[in-house]
Amino acid sequence: MFGALYEYLEKTHPLSTVDKEVIHDVFIPKKLLKGEFLLREGDLLKYGAFVCKGFLRSYVIDNKGKEHIIQFAPENWWISDKGATAEGAKASCFIDAIEDSDILLIDQAGHFKMLEKVPAYGRSFQAGMQKRSAAKDKRIVHSLVADAEERYNDFIQTYPSIAQRVPQHMLASYLGIAPETLSRVRRKSMRKK
Amino acid sequence: MFGALYEYLEKTHPLSTVDKEVIHDVFIPKKLLKGEFLLREGDLLKYGAFVCKGFLRSYVIDNKGKEHIIQFAPENWWISDKGATAEGAKASCFIDAIEDSDILLIDQAGHFKMLEKVPAYGRSFQAGMQKRSAAKDKRIVHSLVADAEERYNDFIQTYPSIAQRVPQHMLASYLGIAPETLSRVRRKSMRKK
DNA sequence: CGGATCGTTGATCAACTTCAACGGTCGTGG
DNA sequence: CCACGACCGTTGAAGTTGATCAACGATCCG
Numbered sequence: 001m002f003g004a005l006y007e008y009l010e011k012t013h014p015l016s017t018v019d020k021e022v023i024h025d026v027f028i029p030k031k032l033l034k035g036e037f038l039l040r041e042g043d044l045l046k047y048g049a050f051v052c053k054g055f056l057r058s059y060v061i062d063n064k065g066k067e068h069i070i071q072f073a074p075e076n077w078w079i080s081d082k083g084a085t086a087e088g089a090k091a092s093c094f095i096d097a098i099e100d101s102d103i104l105l106i107d108q109a110g111h112f113k114m115l116e117k118v119p120a121y122g123r124s125f126q127a128g129m130q131k132r133s134a135a136k137d138k139r140i141v142h143s144l145v146a147d148a149e150e151r152y153n154d155f156i157q158t159y160p161s162i163a164q165r166v167p168q169h170m171l172a173s174y175l176g177i178a179p180e181t182l183s184r185v186r187r188k189s190m191r192k193k
Numbered sequence: 194m195f196g197a198l199y200e201y202l203e204k205t206h207p208l209s210t211v212d213k214e215v216i217h218d219v220f221i222p223k224k225l226l227k228g229e230f231l232l233r234e235g236d237l238l239k240y241g242a243f244v245c246k247g248f249l250r251s252y253v254i255d256n257k258g259k260e261h262i263i264q265f266a267p268e269n270w271w272i273s274d275k276g277a278t279a280e281g282a283k284a285s286c287f288i289d290a291i292e293d294s295d296i297l298l299i300d301q302a303g304h305f306k307m308l309e310k311v312p313a314y315g316r317s318f319q320a321g322m323q324k325r326s327a328a329k330d331k332r333i334v335h336s337l338v339a340d341a342e343e344r345y346n347d348f349i350q351t352y353p354s355i356a357q358r359v360p361q362h363m364l365a366s367y368l369g370i371a372p373e374t375l376s377r378v379r380r381k382s383m384r385k386k
Numbered sequence: 387c388g389g390a391t392c393g394t395t396g397a398t399c400a401a402c403t404t405c406a407a408c409g410g411t412c413g414t415g416g
Numbered sequence: 417c418c419a420c421g422a423c424c425g426t427t428g429a430a431g432t433t434g435a436t437c438a439a440c441g442a443t444c445c446g
Contacts (some may be wrong), residue, residue, distance in 0.1 A: 028434070044292045062338040064417055069333060082323075082330050095202040129322050130275075136329040138276050141263060144369040145255045168393065183394055341402070363423065371403055376426055 001029045001102055004052035006152040008076050012127060013120035022117050026110035032097035034055070039081060039095040047105040048080035049073075053102020055165060059173070060093045072098075072162050078128065098166065148177045149185050194222045194295050197245035205320060205331045206313035213312050219303035225249070225290035229304065232288040240298040241273035242266075245352060248293020248358060252366070253286045256270050262367040265291075265355050291359065342378050 002023060009015055015023075027050070032038060038049060038056065049056070051073050058079055059069040070093060073079035081091045106114070114121040143152060152175060156163040164169065172182040195216065202208055204328065208216075220243070225231060231242060242249070249266040251274065263286060266272035274284045299307070307314040335344060345368060349356040356364065365375040 006210075018211065060334055060338070068334060068337045070330065082326055085197055095207065095394085129326070131324070133275055133326060133329070136326070137263065140336070141253055141261060143333070144261045145253070167391095169391095179393075180436085181434055184434095185247075187394085316436095362423095372425075373404085373427080374402060377402095380426085 001052055001104070002027070004049055004076060005104055008050070009118075009120040009124055012124045015118070015120055019118045019120065022114065026113055027104040029107050030103050030105055032101045032103060034097055036102050037094065037096045038079075038103070039091050039093070041091055041094055043091045045081055045089045045091045045105050046109070048078060048107075049095075049103045049105050051077050051079065052102040052104060054097060054103070055099040056095055056097050056101060056113065057170065058093050058095045058104070067173050069170055069175070072159075072166065072174065074162060074165065088119055097172070143176060148181050151175045151177070151183070152182060152185050153189065194319070195220070198243055198297055199270060201243070202311075202313040202317055205317045208311070208313055212311045212313065215307065219306055220297040220299050220360050223298055225294045225296060229385055230287065230289045231272075232284050232285055232286070234287055236273070236284045238274055238282045238284045239300050239382050241271060241300075241304070242288075242296045242298050244268055244272065245269050245295040245297060247290060247296070248292040249288055249290050249294060249296070250363065251286050251288045258318050260366050260368070265352075265359065265367065267355060267358070293356070293362070297323055332370055336369060341374050342381065344368045344370070345375065346382065 001018075005023065006015060006020065009023075028047075030049075032054070036091060039045070039058075041061070053075055056073045057069055058071045058073075058078050058081070059067050061067055071079060079095060081093050081095070109141075115125065124172075134152075134161070142154060146154065150173075155171070166174075168182060168186075169179040172179040175182070177185075194211075198216065198220070199208060199213065207222060221240075223231075223242075225247070231240075232238070232251075233281040234254070244266050246268055248268075249272050250262055251264045251266075251272055252260050254260055264272060272288060274286050274288070304330065308318070336385060345364075348364070348368060359367075361379075362372040365372040368375065368379075
C-alpha cells in the first residue's frame, strides 16, 4: 500500500530506509468502499490523504441542496479540505470515494514531521503546491472565459483518463453545468466528428 | 520603498540587518505610472513583484478580445504570472498599474536566494501560498454556486477596500459579469437598504 | 422481476449578455 | 479657461445560453 507513495516521492528525490520508516510511522492506511465518506461537512478536520488506488472526490452542497464538485483525486493525487488546514478547524466540504480505494492519511503533526525529516516530501510538497496553484488559476480563468462546450472539450483534453472514469453527472457538477446541458454538448461534439 | 516589505515580512519573523542587506541585494525597485505595463502577454517572464504602494492587476484577453481580470494587487500584495513560474517561460497574461505604484521586483534566482538566506521569507511565502490557495478554492466554488448578485455582495464584504478603489467595469470583469449587469445589481442592492 | 440510478430528449423559463443610446466627469489641447 | 473627446456608468430592449421541469428508455443490482 505504501509502494505508490514511495514511487510518487521518489520522482522528486530518492528515499532512504530511514525515510521509509518515518513514512510508515506517520501515514495511516485506510480502505474506503465506493460511496464511503472520508470527510463530512462540519467534521473535525484532521487528515489529508494520498490516494494509492481508487478514486475520491471533494464537493460542497449549496443552499439549494445541489452538489458542486471541487476536485477529483485518482491514484497518486492528494486530497484534503484546503480551505481550512488550520488545526481544530471544521470541514467545509465533503470527501467520498467514487470507487473502492486505498488511501494513506496524514495529519497536521505528521505533515510537519515529514517536512522536517524527509527531504523528498518537502520538495514534492512545494512542487505540488505550485502546480496546483497554476491549475486553479487556469480553472478560474476558464470559468470566466469559456462556455459549456469549451469547458467540456478542454476537460476531456486535459484529463482524458478522468473523463472516462467519472459518471457524467459528476463531470457536469465539476464543470458547473447542468447534466442535461452536458448531455447536449456531448451529442453536438459527437456529430462534429 | 523597502519599508513596506520589511514590515510585511516582519509580521511572520523578525529581520536581521543581514537579512535586510540581502533584500536590498535581491529586489529591484520600480515605479509604474497609472496604465503602465509590468508584463505583456508573450513577454519573457522574469519577475514577481511586491506592491509597496499603489494598485496593480493581472488579466487575460480571450479570443473575442474581452479582458478578464485574474487578480487585484493593492499594497502589501504579491503579483506575478503564476501559470508559468518556470524560467524562460512566456507570460500568459498582462499585468498593469491601475494607480501610480511603487513595486519591488524579484526574479527566480532572487527568490531561491531569499528562501535560502532569509528565514522570514520562507515562512511568509509558505503562509501566503496556503492563504492564496484557500482563496482560490473559494473563488472557484463561488463561481459555480453563486449568481451575479451573490458574487457582488460577497466581494464587497470580503474586500471592501478594493471594491471602493476599483473602477466598476474592472470589478465586473473580475466577477465574470457584464458591466451593465453589475450596474443593475448595484441598483437593486441600493434599494434594499 | 422491480426499483433505483443514469443519460437523453423536448419544452419552457430565467438570468445574463449584447446592442444601442444618453448624460456625467475628467483631462487635454487649443 | 473653455471646449471637445474619451471614458464610464446607467438604462432600455432584444437576443442567447443554459437551467429547470418532465417524461422516457436503458442498465445495473438486489
